[in-house]
Amino acid sequence: MATHEARRWDVVGRLRTTVDAIEHLVGGLGTAVLALAALLWTAVTAVSCLVGVGVFLLPTVPRVVRAVADRERGRLSRWDGEVVGPEPVPAGFRAAVRDPAVRREVGWVGCHATAGFAVSLLGVSLPLYAVTDGTFPLWWYLLPPAEASDTLHLLPVRGPGDAFLVSLMGLGWLIVVVAVLPALARAQAWPGRHLLSPDPGTDLALRVAHLTATRAAALDAHTTELRRIERSLHDGTQNRMVAVTVLLGAARRALARDPASAAAVLDRAQDAAEQALTELRAVVRTILPPVLTDRSLPDALTALATACPVACQVDADVPDRCAASVEATVYFVVAEALTNIARHSGARHAAVSLRRQNDQLCVEITDDGKGGAAAVAGSGLAGIRRRVEAHDGAFALASPSGGPTTLTVSVPCGL
Amino acid sequence: MRIVIAEDDSLLREGLALLLRAESLDVVATTSNPEDFLVSVGEHRPDVAIVDVRMPPTHTDEGIVAAVEARKRQPGLAVLVLSAYVEQAFATDLLASGSARLGYLLKERVGRVQEFLDALHRVAGGGTAIDPEVVAQLLAQNRPDTRLSRLTPREHDVLALMAEGLGNTAIAERLVVTEGAVSKHIRSIFAKLDLAPDDQADRRVTAVLHYLEGGRR
Numbered sequence: 357m358a359t360h361e362a363r364r365w366d367v368v369g370r371l372r373t374t375v376d377a378i379e380h381l382v383g384g385l386g387t388a389v390l391a392l393a394a395l396l397w398t399a400v401t402a403v404s405c406l407v408g409v410g411v412f413l414l415p416t417v418p419r420v421v422r423a424v425a426d427r428e429r430g431r432l433s434r435w436d437g438e439v440v441g442p443e444p445v446p447a448g449f450r451a452a453v454r455d456p457a458v459r460r461e462v463g464w465v466g467c468h469a470t471a472g473f474a475v476s477l478l479g480v481s482l483p484l485y486a487v488t489d490g491t492f493p494l495w496w497y498l499l500p501p502a503e504a505s506d507t508l509h510l511l512p513v514r515g516p517g518d519a520f521l522v523s524l525m526g527l528g529w530l531i532v533v534v535a536v537l538p539a540l541a542r543a544q545a546w547p548g549r550h551l552l553s554p555d556p557g558t559d560l561a562l563r564v565a566h567l568t569a570t571r572a573a574a575l576d577a578h579t580t581e582l583r584r585i586e587r588s589l590h591d592g593t594q595n596r597m598v599a600v601t602v603l604l605g606a607a608r609r610a611l612a613r614d615p616a617s618a619a620a621v622l623d624r625a626q627d628a629a630e631q632a633l634t635e636l637r638a639v640v641r642t643i644l645p646p647v648l649t650d651r652s653l654p655d656a657l658t659a660l661a662t663a664c665p666v667a668c669q670v671d672a673d674v675p676d677r678c679a680a681s682v683e684a685t686v687y688f689v690v691a692e693a694l695t696n697i698a699r700h701s702g703a704r705h706a707a708v709s710l711r712r713q714n715d716q717l718c719v720e721i722t723d724d725g726k727g728g729a730a731a732v733a734g735s736g737l738a739g740i741r742r743r744v745e746a747h748d749g750a751f752a753l754a755s756p757s758g759g760p761t762t763l764t765v766s767v768p769c770g771l
Numbered sequence: 772m773r774i775v776i777a778e779d780d781s782l783l784r785e786g787l788a789l790l791l792r793a794e795s796l797d798v799v800a801t802t803s804n805p806e807d808f809l810v811s812v813g814e815h816r817p818d819v820a821i822v823d824v825r826m827p828p829t830h831t832d833e834g835i836v837a838a839v840e841a842r843k844r845q846p847g848l849a850v851l852v853l854s855a856y857v858e859q860a861f862a863t864d865l866l867a868s869g870s871a872r873l874g875y876l877l878k879e880r881v882g883r884v885q886e887f888l889d890a891l892h893r894v895a896g897g898g899t900a901i902d903p904e905v906v907a908q909l910l911a912q913n914r915p916d917t918r919l920s921r922l923t924p925r926e927h928d929v930l931a932l933m934a935e936g937l938g939n940t941a942i943a944e945r946l947v948v949t950e951g952a953v954s955k956h957i958r959s960i961f962a963k964l965d966l967a968p969d970d971q972a973d974r975r976v977t978a979v980l981h982y983l984e985g986g987r988r
Binding site: 587590591594595596597598599601602603604605606608609610613617621624628631 | 790825830855879882
């Protein structure tokens with residue numbers, strides 16, 4: 357019973373695949389016609405070059421080819437898996453001819469305008485045969501007797517018996533359609549999928565360019581961070597310590613002159629020393645919070661939520677540890693986001709959720725505040741974005757006016 | 772001695788004022804930013820300005836810019852620059868147009884009150900005060916120059932103190948020797964380094980610093 361049911365569904369699935377294949381082949385016929393036109397245009401340009409006029413037409417050829425190729429890319433992308441287009445056609449005919457992407461497109465135009473066109477015609481004709489022959493008994497008598505036959509004119513029809521035979525031929529065509537069409541559609545798309553997507557070398561080059569950019573951003577973020585630490589140590593802690601030495605110096609002089617006044621100066625010196633310690637602790641916490649190294653990321657996030665003036669719930673479910681830099685990044689993202697929420701959102705509740713999805717550490721911070729947050733230059737959110745992108749991570753912010761605000765960040769775990 | 776202080780850290784500013792007032796020096800104004808500092812200098816016409824290098828708004832070299840401007844408006848104003856760190860390159864820039872009435876010290880030197888007051892008086896009196904750290908950096912530079920190695924250890928000490936801007940009397944006190952001995956050392960140093968002897972303290976500092984920088988005069 358089960359197998360019977362399965363087979364029935366399989367037939368439905370098969371029919372659906374076939375209908376899809378017909379649709380793709382019709383679409384392919386459209387781009388094949390365009391490719392044929394582009395091929396003709398190329399030929400006309402080539403011939404007119406011989407008499408000189410074509411030189412002015414030459415620059416149009418790569419553009420026409422690109423336009424047709426882009427249509428095919430769009431068609432293939434809608435079907436199954438995006439076909440990413442290359443960089444724009446280089447200016448100048450010589451540069452365009454040297455561009456490997458343009459060469460591949462020209463190859464595709466040649467292929468699609470001929471073989472692709474033939475496959476399309478075959479793919480569109482076969483279903484027509486099946487329909488024409490299958491329905492033949494219904495309308496054969498309308499035809500002049502001399503012309504009444506099946507689509508391939510193999511069997512002259514002289515009576516209803518012959519017409520029935522033709523309808524059996526239609527059934528045969530239908531079986532051929534179901535069996536062959538999906539493969540035909542795939543065969544027709546194959547050159548496009550291979551010639552119109554970036555070749556592996558280019559893909560790698562793009563990837564390298566992207567990594568170079570993010571690496572520069574990472575180093576930049578690192579330098580900015582070091583500058584911040586240097587400044588808070590110099591202008592904060594060090595100034596406090598200098599004040600301590602100044603006050604101690606003053607106290608020593610006071611002791612020699614008027615011991616009673618020394619106590620007041622020593623009090624101030626002690627205050628300054630205590631301030632120095634407080635500031636030092638604050639600076640250390642912004643470099644790498646001790647709770648992160650001593651405990652875990654969920655513990656550190658809980659500590660942040662507890663310190664946040666807005667009621668905040670933490671839902672962290674990550675059993676394993678990630679690379680220290682990744683955990684630190686997520687920690688600072690949450691710290692900055694919660695600071696923003698407390699300062700600007702007017703929210704009454706916030707929530708932090710931390711999950712590990714495959715090789716990504718994902719964190720989502722939501723609040724019920726007034727929304728309208730944006731990662732404009734110089735803002736805390738822009739800082740978050742820079743940190744995340746430096747780790748090759750993703751940053752998404754949804755904050756419609758009136759709220760709620762959701763910040764989603766995912767960073768590759770690095771393990 | 773009338774003093775104006777420019778220091779953005781309030782604790783340090785007040786500590787400095789407290790210390791100087793306890794020494795019966797006349798702190799006529801304390802300011803926390805370059806604009807107020809320039810206004811105060813115009814108003815009080817002080818003898819000395821004590822200026823922090825890093826001040827608002829960018830916390831880079833606003834103090835130096837303000838000090839240069841103040842000296843332009845009041846020629847002869849003595850300026851003692853205080854900094855959280857010292858750089859030899861920065862010092863040589865600062866002293867490019869002469870070292871008279873200029874000082875460049877690490878902030879924490881203030882805690883050694885007597886030495887700080889000496890430096891302050893030296894600068895106010897037309898002399899120079901260069902931080903020992905700057906001098907150490909200059910002396911530590913690796914140069915294909917063997918002349919410095921010809922100095923005896925004691926001459927080396929004297930050279931360093933000269934570079935800081937100390938006069939013969941002060942050098943003698945520091946090294947616990949007689950002034951006559953110091954003069955003898957200094958003549959020997961100038962001979963070994965091929966420098967023309969000069970008894971004028973600030974010109975002497977300039978000569979020594981130029982020598983240490985590598986641009987021998």
